[in-house]
Amino acid sequence: MAAVKSMNDLFVHTLKDIYYAEKLIYRSLPKMAKQAASPELKQAFEKHREETEGQIGRLEQIFELCEVAARGVRCEAMDGIIAEAKDIMEEVEDAEVRDAGMLAAAQTVEHYEISRYGTMIAWATQLGMTDAAKLLQQTLDEEKKTDKLLSELAVKRVNQTAA
Amino acid sequence: MAAVKSMNDLFVHTLKDIYYAEKLIYRSLPKMAKQAASPELKQAFEKHREETEGQIGRLEQIFELCEVAARGVRCEAMDGIIAEAKDIMEEVEDAEVRDAGMLAAAQTVEHYEISRYGTMIAWATQLGMTDAAKLLQQTLDEEKKTDKLLSELAVKRVNQTAA
Numbered sequence: 001m002a003a004v005k006s007m008n009d010l011f012v013h014t015l016k017d018i019y020y021a022e023k024l025i026y027r028s029l030p031k032m033a034k035q036a037a038s039p040e041l042k043q044a045f046e047k048h049r050e051e052t053e054g055q056i057g058r059l060e061q062i063f064e065l066c067e068v069a070a071r072g073v074r075c076e077a078m079d080g081i082i083a084e085a086k087d088i089m090e091e092v093e094d095a096e097v098r099d100a101g102m103l104a105a106a107q108t109v110e111h112y113e114i115s116r117y118g119t120m121i122a123w124a125t126q127l128g129m130t131d132a133a134k135l136l137q138q139t140l141d142e143e144k145k146t147d148k149l150l151s152e153l154a155v156k157r158v159n160q161t162a163a
Numbered sequence: 164m165a166a167v168k169s170m171n172d173l174f175v176h177t178l179k180d181i182y183y184a185e186k187l188i189y190r191s192l193p194k195m196a197k198q199a200a201s202p203e204l205k206q207a208f209e210k211h212r213e214e215t216e217g218q219i220g221r222l223e224q225i226f227e228l229c230e231v232a233a234r235g236v237r238c239e240a241m242d243g244i245i246a247e248a249k250d251i252m253e254e255v256e257d258a259e260v261r262d263a264g265m266l267a268a269a270q271t272v273e274h275y276e277i278s279r280y281g282t283m284i285a286w287a288t289q290l291g292m293t294d295a296a297k298l299l300q301q302t303l304d305e306e307k308k309t310d311k312l313l314s315e316l317a318v319k320r321v322n323q324t325a326a
Contacts (some may be wrong), residue, residue, distance in 0.1 A: 004217060004254065004264070005258055005260070006257070008253070009260070011261060016266070075243070076239075076243030076244075076246050077240050077271065077275075080238070080245060084239060084240060094168060095169060096170075097168070097169060100173060101167070107282060108278045108279065111275060112271060112274060116267075119267040119270060119317065122318055
């Protein structure tokens with residue numbers, strides 16, 4: 001990681017981390033949507049891809065506010081989560097079990113993001129970056145909504161079929 | 164990953180994933196506690212280590228219920244989260260900024276666990292594994308409490324000092 005000496009540096013470092021993560025998710029969602037057997041799950045992945053595009057746009061606005069070039073730094077956690085999702089997609093033959101596994105991976109993605117955005121809102125507020133905090137809050141609200149939708153899908157549909 | 168053909172296989176696979184993750188957290192927490200400048204943060208890490216020991220014990224009970232040997236499988240997501248925490252511990256010199264970064268990493272750990280335990284409770288319930296679901300619920304309640312405590316610490320103390 002680049003030299004982090006202040007809270008501002010830490011904020012920018014974490015901004016780059018989540019920017020990398022969101023772009024990786026954006027690239028991964030079409031494959032997940034394609035592999036999903038459940039139409040609702042497919043639709044949830046497609047919808048989340050559109051949302052993710054908007055979230056990437058917000059991050060780019062925050063880079064501008066920070067006067068820093070929009071560039072990611074490798075986020076090993078998200079690499080790991082996506083690698084696990086890929087394993088499930090490629091190695092689980094049963095469609096219902098695969099859906100359950102992909103759904104679980106998607107919820108792990110959401111929770112990673114919820115944790116990161118929550119942290120960044122606190123830091124932005126401390127640093128007096130009100131506009132950045134507002135943009136981050138919009139994304140956090142979307143992520144929480146997506147997680148809730150995925151939980152409902154998990155409990156009500158996919159698992160019921162698979163068990 | 165080993166052959167996952169059924170929901171039961173997926174449950175056991177995820178059990179092994181979280182078992183690996185909890186053991187990694189258990190090994191990492193003493194270093195995090197040692198590095199924490201804030202006494203409250205140090206105490207939170209120490210307390211969470213004790214809790215993690217109990218959570219590992221519960222996972223071992225679930226392995227027994229599943230009649231499967233307690234053994235982890237590499238969880239790349241947790242590897243990534245812990246690697247990030249290590250970077251912060253080793254590379255951030257300012258104690259207050261380091262605390263803020265470690266706290267954020269710890270919240271990411273909690274959210275990973277919250278996501279995993281939530282998923283596993285749903286699956287255990289579907290599979291009729293009532294005892295396993297109860298054990299997982301106890302751990303989920305603890306993780307949510309820890310995340311709340313860390314959020315309070317983050318907002319009230321560490322960040323205020325660091326900004």
